[in-house]
Amino acid sequence: MSALNEMQFLLRDVFQLEDSWQASERFADYTAELGDAILSEADKFAREALAPINRSGDEEGCRLEADGVHTPTGFVEAWAAFSAGGWPSMAGDPAWGGQGMPKALSVMADELFYSANSSFMLYSTLSVGAALCIDAHGSEQLKETYLPALYEGRWAGVMDLTEPHAGSDLGLLRTKAQDLGNGEYAIEGNKMFITGGDQDMTENVIHLVLARLEGAPAGYRGISLFLVPKFHVNADGSLGDKNAVTVGSIEHKMGINASATCVVNFDGAKGYLVGEANRGLQAMFTMMNYERLSIGVQGLASGVASYDAAMNYAAERKQGSVGGELAAINRHADVKRMLLTMRVLADAGRALAVYAAHCLDSSKSEDSTEMAQRAALLTPVVKAFLTDQGFESCVIGQQVFGGHGYVREWGQEQWVRDARIAQIYEGTNGIQAQDLVKRKVCVDDARALKAMLNDFLKTTPDEPFTLAAQQFVALSEEMVAILAEHPGREGAISVDYLHALGYLSYYHFLLRMVAAAQGDDLSERQRRLAFFEMRIFPRFNALLTSIKAGLTVDL
């Protein structure tokens, strides 16, 4: 598919983003035309600069030497070009040199970059998130010192959360921060699984570190956030000595081999408090909600890359006969089924991601609590459902290649390996599902959910969709009531619940895309919608049955 055409269709015809942007002060500089131009440039850069170093980066991987982490051949040059193109500043605050781009637009650029080179794009996603967090919670001095260099891509930001004994449960973390009394803190502890924890592409690496101040309460309420630079920064912005931050090792992983996953040791490293003491997790979540959308898009993008390759392969590879003659395998029904499955998952997933990002944008530009709640509701769905479906798409795309899908040479298996991590990091998909059920649906008796589904029903009032949405609302109400009585049960059904909401949302967006389409494009979209209704959406009812049964017992 041309992802670019799909994006332009969403931007202009499905969501008419320009209208919202122009109506707001925040995004008034953005037009559909500018959006198209940005995405075209992103597509060009992705194809020309990032895709060519994707497989070589996987084969070569990162290596740790005495002077730190070295990225694979070509990454240093690609990052320089990426920075020169202004891509690290897309989402940045204009007050400090950022472009203030709507997230609805930048997630689409994210997709183009991720579908060319997931490992490379991770360095950017983490850095953008760190900058966002500093912008939202840091002092003016921290912003002035760090944001311009982060936006320019001269420095990169990372987040340091996980410790060996504290992964999904950050309340267990032990890294300590000692107040040195001069606005500085000494950080002591060991972090692991730090994506981009070091690299040789930027002059400095800015760590956002979760740690405990002396005397802080135990658990989640005693965690603060600190900014810890790899190199100290002098008053004039130049770099000083190296801080006491070292990389102990890098992980050897299933995939994303060109993304350095580091053990980072802080040995009395000097750092600065970001936001309020003991409110570090809240500050970190500002960044994580944005990043979770981007990680959902990583899953989507992997599936799209796999789909494009599978489409090309299936058009070329001839096996078996159709109508008595040797035929390309894309003429065989089972291959058509696989390609159509990948296609509808990609189309609908992209629409959901853009919609969620647009809700986030609207919550800012309109200062809308309702849109903020909706974005919060959809964030775990985008993160988990798009990565689960993206992984499924990558597996299907590998199957289309047959044996060639299993050998490294063709690159198709790399998408499977690279996409797999997106279901795990940034909060496992199980954690996302519990976040959805507990903190996004049960918390307000499903009000935000019902408001969203009402909006969906207004836009796409088709009968089978209406029935499905009503069933889902009824189930949600039942679930809220049962979980109030049996709070231990949410874990047993939350993944199924998130998937059910995912399929329901996909159905809505596919209907909405049909409603916005015209001509030949309309008939193609109707065909794909019919395939989804007949062949994919039956899973929704199976999930509803499973959830209902799961709510009746303790596992």
Place this chain on the structure above:
Amino acid sequence: MSALNEMQFLLRDVFQLEDSWQASERFADYTAELGDAILSEADKFAREALAPINRSGDEEGCRLEADGVHTPTGFVEAWAAFSAGGWPSMAGDPAWGGQGMPKALSVMADELFYSANSSFMLYSTLSVGAALCIDAHGSEQLKETYLPALYEGRWAGVMDLTEPHAGSDLGLLRTKAQDLGNGEYAIEGNKMFITGGDQDMTENVIHLVLARLEGAPAGYRGISLFLVPKFHVNADGSLGDKNAVTVGSIEHKMGINASATCVVNFDGAKGYLVGEANRGLQAMFTMMNYERLSIGVQGLASGVASYDAAMNYAAERKQGSVGGELAAINRHADVKRMLLTMRVLADAGRALAVYAAHCLDSSKSEDSTEMAQRAALLTPVVKAFLTDQGFESCVIGQQVFGGHGYVREWGQEQWVRDARIAQIYEGTNGIQAQDLVKRKVCVDDARALKAMLNDFLKTTPDEPFTLAAQQFVALSEEMVAILAEHPGREGAISVDYLHALGYLSYYHFLLRMVAAAQGDDLSERQRRLAFFEMRIFPRFNALLTSIKAGLTVDL
């Protein structure tokens, strides 16, 4: 789980295999006690000799040097011990030194070996299949010359089918065989994806090669099977010169890195016809049906290995609180759900594999056409469903580990990479599904299917199962009628159809295991059955809906 206990339960309580064995001439030497002893030995060997070289074999991989393929450190010694233990002769013909073991028993040994080291076990599976094919179709001279050495493990057999342009469609293959007039043939051509195409563990490698005789008809009807040894064999059984068989390269793959996947070139290599001219595919299928059961078991075994590791990890890893205190993650409902899912898929998958193998055994020992048809019906289901579900289990088992599941050090991601190939080779799962629909169900108007389901209903007449089986029969009859009118549609629904039959069979076997259980074991099995009914089996209805819809249109 203790796979060994599960196997003994199946052997003694569920299928009472001893009764069948003792009633037959062919397997009269086998008792339940002997079965237990063999499985205990296999388990011990798997743990002590194969598991320790599983991850190192993955890291090191195979390498091609001037003298051929070198397997990773420890494989040569492991193969020697495997041979000394008599394992390559399990299924072999007693007339030539084999043990004539029932397949129902040897598939369980296969599982134990596969769940310790899939790459290693592949060398054995291919060799056993080749020996079976020689035994069934070769001349007395070929049997005398080759079978004893294959059973002793001094030599290993492999199958050479795929060519670059001929994978799923073997009718396209081009390798040529020239009749030299003295009972010898000169083989000329290039094969690829040859599992175990060369190695340094055995003195000789015996290739079974599909090729075309001069003047043979085009397509499937002009393919013959030839035995082509790597080293010529002298009249006294000693090895002569090297034959014109060379390995051009080995593939770099997603997984099974310790299994050499070779490009094999035949440059006028001398070979011998196996079976009748132009009947090579039929001869090869003798072997493939046995191998497909074993490859299904590879999928199962990968899931079992991943499950065992996940169980251990979840019991040790503490994150989050249950009842106000820090708890091992196996106390969290979402993790329980994941572990239970893996467990029921493993329990039921093993039972299905053993049942299918027992049908194959009965078809021989009782000379029963009905059992032969049933084994043929179940072969694609075992191959495809167990590998699909096995892969799903490996992915779930990786998820239980969180971030640690993604790093190579823990070994959990290797099962995902290794299991993935089983859905592709030995006929992709899409090909298996079409085989099921066309050649196993439609071919006799679903008679063999209905006979099997009738037997299932007699054994487990529970109400919801009966309803589901009746629905499946009705759907199958409808499908047969529609496909008679619209023969192009089977590809669109065959994968869903195979999965539906898979879930239905799993349901039957879980019921059957509950019926055979006692005491504490009974209540545990009832709990797992209830989980399956509530949380997994709803997928069956979704598949039925999808199949019905899929039959109404051409994709």
